[in-house]
Amino acid sequence: MKVKRIIVGQFFTNCYLIWCEKTKKCIIIDPGAESEKIKKEIEKEGLKPEIVINTHGHIDHIGENEKFSLPVYIHKSDEELLKDPEKNLSLFFTEPFICNCEIKILEDGNIIEIGSTSLKILHTPGHTEGSICLIGDGFILTGDTLFAGGIGRTDFPGGNEEKLLKSIKKLLTFPEKTVIFPGHSEISTIGKEVKNFSTW
Helix, strand or coil, rough: CCEEEEEECCCCEEEEEECCCCCCCEEEECCCCCHHHHHHHHHCCCEEEEEEECCCCCCHCCHHHHHHHEEEEEEEHHHHHHHCCCCCCCCHHCCCCCCCCCCEEEECCEEECCCEEEEEEEEEECCCCCCEEECCCCEEEEEEEECCEECCCCCCCCHHHHHHHHHHHHCCCCCCCCCCECCCCCCCEEHHHHHCCCCC
């Protein structure tokens, strides 16, 4: 499985392309902005996008969902954010946004197949009620739950600090060499974040 990070938009969101090397089948994670930039990388790698997955429902992660004409997967607790400009924060930061894509619901423990490989859904509420992480072979896409040297905000609607800390503690039980691909900022490892978390 291959992972490519593409930094997009005014919030410097990390969009990711995840694909199977054998089949070139691809998942687009959090296309928050600059769909043309993302499409150029898809074309460059010769990929075949099949679905979009949103790690949560904030505008900087969902803003270009419709530009790929693919089903959009999101946790059931954040589905409403795709349809509510106030809850997805677009009402405050950009033009009001409502996602009119075909929406598919994710739950904790779901397995998403990518060609001959797969990702497992881990529900990690706190930043939003429906925040998820995606577990691959030796890596985790952590969305806005866990960053390199930081954690997600909980002061937006639906945020909950107690739930976020429980979610982070769950992530920090993974092997230290596990690579984390966050929704913003740089790539890190569980080992580094265990050390960072102990100083907070």
